[in-house]
Amino acid sequence: MEPEKACSQDLSQIIKFAKLDELLDLSRANSLWPLTFGLACCAIEMMAAGASRFDLSRFGAEVFRPSPRQADVMIVAGTINKKMAPAVKTLYDQMLEPKWVIAMGNCAISGGPFVYPGQYAVIEGVDKLFPVDVFIPGCPPRPEALIEGILKLEEKLTGKRRWPTVTPQ
Amino acid sequence: MSAPEVIPASDKPCETFVLNVGPQHPATHGVLRLKLTMDGEYIMRAEPVCGYIHRMHEKMGENRTWAQFLPNTGRIDYLAAMAYNHAYVAAVERAAKIAVPPRAEYIRVITTELNRISSHLVWFGAFLLDLGGFTPLLYAFDDREQILDMLEAVTGSRLTYCYYRFGGVCNDVDADFIRGCRDFVARLRPRLKMYRTLVTDNIILRKRLEGIGFISQEMCRKYGATGPVIRGSGVAYDVRKIEPYSVYREFDFDIPTFPEGDCMARYLVRMEEMAQSLRIIEQAVDKLPDGPVLSSGVPRVLKPPAGDYCFAVEAARGRFLVRIVSDNKEIPYRVRLRTPCFSNLSLFEEATAGMMLPDALAVLGSLDLVIPDIDR
Amino acid sequence: MVDYAGRGFHLNVCVWPDRVVAAAELLDRNGFALDAVTGMDWIAENEMEVVYDYFHPADSCRVVVRTRVPRSKPEVPTISQVYPGANWHERETHEFFGIVFLGHPNLTPLLLPEDATYHPLRKDFVA
Numbered sequence: 001m002e003p004e005k006a007c008s009q010d011l012s013q014i015i016k017f018a019k020l021d022e023l024l025d026l027s028r029a030n031s032l033w034p035l036t037f038g039l040a041c042c043a044i045e046m047m048a049a050g051a052s053r054f055d056l057s058r059f060g061a062e063v064f065r066p067s068p069r070q071a072d073v074m075i076v077a078g079t080i081n082k083k084m085a086p087a088v089k090t091l092y093d094q095m096l097e098p099k100w101v102i103a104m105g106n107c108a109i110s111g112g113p114f115v116y117p118g119q120y121a122v123i124e125g126v127d128k129l130f131p132v133d134v135f136i137p138g139c140p141p142r143p144e145a146l147i148e149g150i151l152k153l154e155e156k157l158t159g160k161r162r163w164p165t166v167t168p169q
Numbered sequence: 170m171s172a173p174e175v176i177p178a179s180d181k182p183c184e185t186f187v188l189n190v191g192p193q194h195p196a197t198h199g200v201l202r203l204k205l206t207m208d209g210e211y212i213m214r215a216e217p218v219c220g221y222i223h224r225m226h227e228k229m230g231e232n233r234t235w236a237q238f239l240p241n242t243g244r245i246d247y248l249a250a251m252a253y254n255h256a257y258v259a260a261v262e263r264a265a266k267i268a269v270p271p272r273a274e275y276i277r278v279i280t281t282e283l284n285r286i287s288s289h290l291v292w293f294g295a296f297l298l299d300l301g302g303f304t305p306l307l308y309a310f311d312d313r314e315q316i317l318d319m320l321e322a323v324t325g326s327r328l329t330y331c332y333y334r335f336g337g338v339c340n341d342v343d344a345d346f347i348r349g350c351r352d353f354v355a356r357l358r359p360r361l362k363m364y365r366t367l368v369t370d371n372i373i374l375r376k377r378l379e380g381i382g383f384i385s386q387e388m389c390r391k392y393g394a395t396g397p398v399i400r401g402s403g404v405a406y407d408v409r410k411i412e413p414y415s416v417y418r419e420f421d422f423d424i425p426t427f428p429e430g431d432c433m434a435r436y437l438v439r440m441e442e443m444a445q446s447l448r449i450i451e452q453a454v455d456k457l458p459d460g461p462v463l464s465s466g467v468p469r470v471l472k473p474p475a476g477d478y479c480f481a482v483e484a485a486r487g488r489f490l491v492r493i494v495s496d497n498k499e500i501p502y503r504v505r506l507r508t509p510c511f512s513n514l515s516l517f518e519e520a521t522a523g524m525m526l527p528d529a530l531a532v533l534g535s536l537d538l539v540i541p542d543i544d545r
Numbered sequence: 546m547v548d549y550a551g552r553g554f555h556l557n558v559c560v561w562p563d564r565v566v567a568a569a570e571l572l573d574r575n576g577f578a579l580d581a582v583t584g585m586d587w588i589a590e591n592e593m594e595v596v597y598d599y600f601h602p603a604d605s606c607r608v609v610v611r612t613r614v615p616r617s618k619p620e621v622p623t624i625s626q627v628y629p630g631a632n633w634h635e636r637e638t639h640e641f642f643g644i645v646f647l648g649h650p651n652l653t654p655l656l657l658p659e660d661a662t663y664h665p666l667r668k669d670f671v672a
Contacts, residue, residue, distance in 0.1 A: 219656055220654070220655060220657060223656045223657065225665070227641075228666060263553060389578070390576070390577075390578040391579070391628050391629050391630055392628075392629060392630035393578050393579040393580055393581070393600075393628075393630045404602050404603070412605050476552070477552070478552055478553055479552065479554055479598075479607070479609075480553050481553070481600075481607075488600070492553075492583070492598075494585065503585055503666075505583045507580060507581040507598065511633065511634075512581075515630050515632065515633045
C-alpha cells in the first residue's frame with residue numbers, strides 16, 4: 001500500500017467535513033447551559049435532575065448559571081404570577097441569542113391548578129410572555145421528564161435525535 | 170446567654186447604597202427579594218419583599234369544595250407537603266367529627282416523619298450550597314431519593330402529595346413499604362454520623378455559623394417564629410409535644426434544643442431532628458396496628474357544621490395552623506393558612522441589622538425558607 | 546372557654562375594636578407569642594372580623610381574640626408596637642380585606658403587586 005493513500009484513509013477516520021452551521025448546532029446541543037431559576041415546586045425536581053441519581057451532566061446540561069448573560073436555555077420551573085412576570089420577562093430579554101425556553105410543569109404551560117374563573121394573580125402560561133420551545137407536562141414533572149425535554153430541545157437544534165428512545169413493551 | 174458581639178457599623182454619616190437581591194438569585198431559594206441598604210459591606214436595613222409567588226391558596230379555598238382543596242395543601246410548602254395535608258384534613262375531621270382508624274393515624278405519622286427527613290435533607294444540601302460547599306447536596310439528594318421512592322410507591326407522587334383523605338389515607342401501605350422503612354432507618358443512621366464527620370465538624374463551617382445571626386427567645390416570641398428557629402434559641406416548643414395531635418403521644422422522642430440562638434444552633438437542631446424522626450418511624454413501624462385505613466362513614470358531600478375550627482401541626486419548618494370557617498355548605502367560607510416561614514422570615518430585618526452581607530445570607534439559609542409557603 | 550378537642554383552641558375572647566391593644570399587652574405580659582392576625586368578611590351581617598391568634602411557647606394554651614368592625618369603616622388600632630411580628634400580618638390583612646390598621650408604620654401591600662388597590666379576599670371581589 002502506498003504511504004499517501006494509507007495516510008488519507010487514516011485521516012478520514014478523524015476528519016469529518018460538515019457545514020459550520022451543523023457543527024455549531026451540535027456543539028450548542030451538547031452544552032446547553034440552563035439559567036438557575038427556580039420558581040416553585042418544579043424547581044425542586046429540577047434540582048433533583050441535576051443531583052445524584054438523575055445526573056443531568058450526562059447530557060451536558062448541568063452547568064446551571066445564575067446570570068442570564070451566561071445562560072442559553074431558560075427552564076421556567078413553576079408558577080408565574082403578575083408580580084413576577086416583569087422580572088421573568090427581563091430575564092428572558094437579558095439572555096443572549098441564541099436562546100431557548102423550556103416550560104416545565106403545568107403552571108408554566110397554562111397556569112396549572114391555580115387557574116379558575118375570576119382568578120387574580122397567575123399568568124396563564126409562560127407563552128403569554130415569550131416564545132417557548134419545549135413544554136413538559138406534569139405537576140411537577142419527574143426528573144426523567146425534564147431530561148427528555150432537554151433531549152427534545154437537542155433534537156430541535158440538530159434536527160436528529162442522538163439518544164435512543166425506549167418504547168414501552 | 171448574651172448576644173454575641175457584632176462588629177458595629179461606622180457611626181459617621183456616610184454614603185449608603187441599595188443592593189437588590191432577587192427575585193431571581195441563587196441564595197434566596199426561589200423568588201424572595203431582599204432590598205438591602207448597605208454601608209459598605211455592612212447591612213443597615215434588610216427589607217424582604219414577598220409576593221412573587223402568591224398563588225391565591227386562601228381565595229381558592231373559598232371557591233372549591235372541601236375535598237377539592239386537598240391538592241392545594243400539597244403545594245404550599247412542597248418540601249413538607251405531608252404535614253400540610255395532615256393539618257387541613259385534621260381540621261376538617263375536627264369540624265365534621267370524623268373518626269380516623271388507628272392504622273391510618275400511624276401511617277400518617279410514618280409518612281409525615283419520612284417527609285420531614287426528606288425536607289431537612291434538601292435544606293441540608295441547599296444550605297451548604299449557600300455557604301459554598303457543593304458536595305453535601307449530592308449526598309443529601311442520594312438519601313432523599315430513597316425516601317421519595319418509598320413515598321411514591323404509596324402516594325403516587327414524588328413531591329406534591331395528596332395522600333390523606335377525610336377519615337384516613339387513600340392507600341394502605343404494603344410489606345415492601347414497611348421493609349423499606351426499616352432499611353432506610355438502618356441506612357440513614359450511619360449516614361448521619363458521616364454527615365457529622367464530613368460537614369458538622371468542619372472548621373470552615375463552624376467559623377461561618379458559630380456566633381452568627383443571634384436570635385433571642387424574646388424575638389422568637391414577639392415575631393411568632395417556630396420550628397427549628399425557636400428550638401435553636403433554646404425553647405423546647407414543638408406542637409407534637411405541647412399540643413399532641415394524631416398518635417404522637419404514644420412515641421418516645423426528644424425535642425432537640427440548643428440555647429446558643431445562632432446559625433449553628435439551628436443547623437444542629439435540624440440534624441438532630443432527623444435522628445429523632447428516625448426513632449419515631451422505627452417505633453411506629455413496630456407498633457403499626459391492623460385494620461382499615463379509611464373510615465367508612467364519611468359522607469360523599471361534606472357539610473361541616475357552622476363555626477370555625479383550627480388545627481395546628483408541626484411541619485418541617487415550624488407551626489402550621491389551618492383555620493377553617495364553615496357556614497354549613499359544601500364550600501368553605503374561609504380557609505386561613507398560617508404558615509411558619511411567614512413568621513420566621515418576618516424577624517429577618519431585625520436579626521440582620523448591622524451584619525455583614527455573607528453572614529446575612531447564612532442567616533437566610535438557616536431559617537430554611539420555602540417561598541411559596543410565605544406567599545401562599 | 547371552649548372545648549379544645551372540638552375547636553382547636555382553649556379561649557375565645559370577643560372584644561371591642563379599641564380594646565385589641567390592651568388584650569395584646571395583657572397576653573404579652575403573660576408570655577404569649579403571636580400566631581397570626583387574619584380577617585374575615587361577614588358580608589351578610591355587613592361586618593368585618595379581625596381574628597388574633599396567640600399561642601404559648603411553654604404551655605398548651607391557645608387564645609383567640611376577635612373583634613368586629615362595620616364594613617363601611619373597617620378600622621382597628623395596630624398591635625405592631627406590642628408584637629412587631631404583627632406588622633406583616635396586618636399588612637397582609639389590609640391588602641386582602643381592606644381593613645385599616647390605625648397607627649401602622651407601613652401599611653403597603655405585602656404579597657400583592659405594589660400598586661394593587663383591590664382586596665381579593667372580600668366576598669364581593671370580582672377580578
